Amino acid sequence: MVKKRTRKPSAVIAERIHRCRAEMAKNKLWAYLLTNRPDHYYLAGFSGEDSALLVTRKAVWVISDGRFEESIRKECPWATVTLRKGQLAAEIGMVCKRLRLKAVGVQTDHLSIDEHAAIRKAAKPTRLVKAPPIVNTMRLCKDQADLRALAEAIRVAEEAFKATRRSIRAGQTEQEIAARLEYEMARRGSTGPAFPSIVAEGPNAALPHAVPGRRKVRRGSAILFDWGATVGFYRSDLTRVAFVGTIPPKIRKIYDVVLQAQVKAIEAIRPGERMCDIDAVAREHIAQAGYGKQFGHGLGHGLGLDVHEPPALSWRSDQKLQQGMVVTVEPGIYLPGVGGVRIEDDVLVTAKGCKVLSHLRKDIASAVVR
Amino acid sequence: MVKKRTRKPSAVIAERIHRCRAEMAKNKLWAYLLTNRPDHYYLAGFSGEDSALLVTRKAVWVISDGRFEESIRKECPWATVTLRKGQLAAEIGMVCKRLRLKAVGVQTDHLSIDEHAAIRKAAKPTRLVKAPPIVNTMRLCKDQADLRALAEAIRVAEEAFKATRRSIRAGQTEQEIAARLEYEMARRGSTGPAFPSIVAEGPNAALPHAVPGRRKVRRGSAILFDWGATVGFYRSDLTRVAFVGTIPPKIRKIYDVVLQAQVKAIEAIRPGERMCDIDAVAREHIAQAGYGKQFGHGLGHGLGLDVHEPPALSWRSDQKLQQGMVVTVEPGIYLPGVGGVRIEDDVLVTAKGCKVLSHLRKDIASAVVR
Numbered sequence: 001m002v003k004k005r006t007r008k009p010s011a012v013i014a015e016r017i018h019r020c021r022a023e024m025a026k027n028k029l030w031a032y033l034l035t036n037r038p039d040h041y042y043l044a045g046f047s048g049e050d051s052a053l054l055v056t057r058k059a060v061w062v063i064s065d066g067r068f069e070e071s072i073r074k075e076c077p078w079a080t081v082t083l084r085k086g087q088l089a090a091e092i093g094m095v096c097k098r099l100r101l102k103a104v105g106v107q108t109d110h111l112s113i114d115e116h117a118a119i120r121k122a123a124k125p126t127r128l129v130k131a132p133p134i135v136n137t138m139r140l141c142k143d144q145a146d147l148r149a150l151a152e153a154i155r156v157a158e159e160a161f162k163a164t165r166r167s168i169r170a171g172q173t174e175q176e177i178a179a180r181l182e183y184e185m186a187r188r189g190s191t192g193p194a195f196p197s198i199v200a201e202g203p204n205a206a207l208p209h210a211v212p213g214r215r216k217v218r219r220g221s222a223i224l225f226d227w228g229a230t231v232g233f234y235r236s237d238l239t240r241v242a243f244v245g246t247i248p249p250k251i252r253k254i255y256d257v258v259l260q261a262q263v264k265a266i267e268a269i270r271p272g273e274r275m276c277d278i279d280a281v282a283r284e285h286i287a288q289a290g291y292g293k294q295f296g297h298g299l300g301h302g303l304g305l306d307v308h309e310p311p312a313l314s315w316r317s318d319q320k321l322q323q324g325m326v327v328t329v330e331p332g333i334y335l336p337g338v339g340g341v342r343i344e345d346d347v348l349v350t351a352k353g354c355k356v357l358s359h360l361r362k363d364i365a366s367a368v369v370r
Numbered sequence: 371m372v373k374k375r376t377r378k379p380s381a382v383i384a385e386r387i388h389r390c391r392a393e394m395a396k397n398k399l400w401a402y403l404l405t406n407r408p409d410h411y412y413l414a415g416f417s418g419e420d421s422a423l424l425v426t427r428k429a430v431w432v433i434s435d436g437r438f439e440e441s442i443r444k445e446c447p448w449a450t451v452t453l454r455k456g457q458l459a460a461e462i463g464m465v466c467k468r469l470r471l472k473a474v475g476v477q478t479d480h481l482s483i484d485e486h487a488a489i490r491k492a493a494k495p496t497r498l499v500k501a502p503p504i505v506n507t508m509r510l511c512k513d514q515a516d517l518r519a520l521a522e523a524i525r526v527a528e529e530a531f532k533a534t535r536r537s538i539r540a541g542q543t544e545q546e547i548a549a550r551l552e553y554e555m556a557r558r559g560s561t562g563p564a565f566p567s568i569v570a571e572g573p574n575a576a577l578p579h580a581v582p583g584r585r586k587v588r589r590g591s592a593i594l595f596d597w598g599a600t601v602g603f604y605r606s607d608l609t610r611v612a613f614v615g616t617i618p619p620k621i622r623k624i625y626d627v628v629l630q631a632q633v634k635a636i637e638a639i640r641p642g643e644r645m646c647d648i649d650a651v652a653r654e655h656i657a658q659a660g661y662g663k664q665f666g667h668g669l670g671h672g673l674g675l676d677v678h679e680p681p682a683l684s685w686r687s688d689q690k691l692q693q694g695m696v697v698t699v700e701p702g703i704y705l706p707g708v709g710g711v712r713i714e715d716d717v718l719v720t721a722k723g724c725k726v727l728s729h730l731r732k733d734i735a736s737a738v739v740r
Contacts, residue, residue, distance in 0.1 A: 047581070048579065049579070065666075065667075066578075066666030066667065067578040067579050067666065067667055068579060069666075070576065070577045070706065071577065071579065086686065087686075106483075108482065108483035108484045108487075109482050109483075109484045109485075110482060111482060111483055112478065112479050112480060112481060112482055112483075113476075113478035113479075113481055113482075113483060113486055113500070114478045114479045115479075116483055117478075130483070175556065175557070175559060176557060178556060179553050179556030179557045180553070182552060182553065182556055183549050183550070183552065183553035183556070186545065186548060186549030186552060186553070187545070187546060187549045189545060191566060191581060191582070192562075192563065192566050193562065196561060196562050206440065207440045207441065208436075208437040209418065209419070209437050209438060209441065211417070211561060212561070296435075296436035296437065296439075297435075297436065297437055316456065316457075336440065
């Protein structure tokens, strides 16, 4: 069942499709198959699962199934739609053949070996070629619509954190506090945590990916929160530490080091700087304080429709910062058996420097609750 | 950094590894690379991200990074561990070369074209071959540990639903109710919704994948809930409709049809039956009532560490039911602009028939709240 629609896409979507087609033309690519779901939302406003988008010079095809018929009607009534009854690969093949495509560019980073083989078989004689990373590159630098959505995802996460922090009582478990935090986000419009929330008490904070458990907070606890909201499909990502009543001396010491490292790294962010050099600003500060080995992960990562997306703000990357990128800046120090501190903000690279998009205070005094 | 541990895995994990190695031997496969994350938990109890598992005749390697060092210590201290500093593919290649593997089996359904190319390059002269679906097949039929975990994920989802249902008031939005439902699950130990929860009022219930929004419930509302919990990495998946005060006549009619279709399909479940035949039991009942075109999706799917896993309980599959499979049974009727009804339980295939693992009542009288 193929339906041709007539309404027009929004200005934001029209502009993105236009830029995508311009890049396709530069690369002599006349058909571009998108199998990475966030790209469907980015390029067509379409939120469905188990679907594919095919961008040609004349149309944007949504290859989906009956479950998403109503979503398509609401989200992209201007698209050309085909609803499969069988396998997705078969339907993609049918469309390629119908359009007599000689070649179609595929996302080799978001297509499994098996899916690729199935589409290749179904699409014959259309050839599958590796597409250049067109949408990936577009998504690197955020437009105004991206930034509005990100700001809202950050706002919801921050308001929810403030509400949760006020509710912390000795005797609560990490799990209970995490549940409250996610509830406060959801109430404010988050469609789900941006990633599994971390609420880690005491020594659990030494695990960079701790899972909230039955460990109880008590007076004198340091609790690490790493959380984010999803609003309009965009994700925020923040980390703060909260102290219940008093600050453990060992944690106070590393808190100061981490905070200074984070502030220094943020100050260094401007277009043209290399990722590894920004990472090094924080890393050297932490190393000089004697905690070099206790900071095992990269400084940060891109943020948008995915909670981890390019660029990697890491010692491994010599890519340069560009205006419009949004990155997390999140140094940490972890003392196994004792605890850990990580402080994370979401930062937009501007024309001459940067703008911190998150607003929660991070001085140690503000981190004490009760 | 390679660490060899000495402690032994639990009996459940040891048994799974033993069965995996037996299947590997049958297939003359001496090294098996697992890149599908739930398989890491299934076969090694390991919960980390961005990692790989390599099963050989002598060892189980966890190829991970520093963020998961503590998790590995807790979850699989018996494994051989290497923590990468660079890319995952490079570290996998290093291990393959170190072990002088001639060939390694890979999961072509969980490896992108790009990852495959990077591992192939890094692992040379080790060849990558398509592994038979060994773990996929093992996961099809649940063992006692799987079933204990699933029972707990179902229990948490059900208790949370009961608590949420009691709290429904006219004037609340879908979003508020979904937030409450997820909070009630999290409080009871769910580490996150098994999938984005659906709370869909009135006509929104006609969207099989509705997203909870600002639509308000009122007296006379029919609200469709499709939700699940994640407990110990296992997921539940349930659907019920709640009526606020009164039952809309059009919805009552389709409710009866859907419920009868669901009960009939469950009664037909036993080992040896084909998936398409069970699907047909529900589909024919709905078609005979005149709603054939309003039931557009398959009858159900496997459930376990993934919320959608094989087998597909669908008209497309002639695979046979086997003892130990757990499937959802979830027929639905959707009337665009009016509303929809879907009723879903989680069902274990037993030696002679089946056992419904979920316990929430589904007679229409029990669905009326207030």
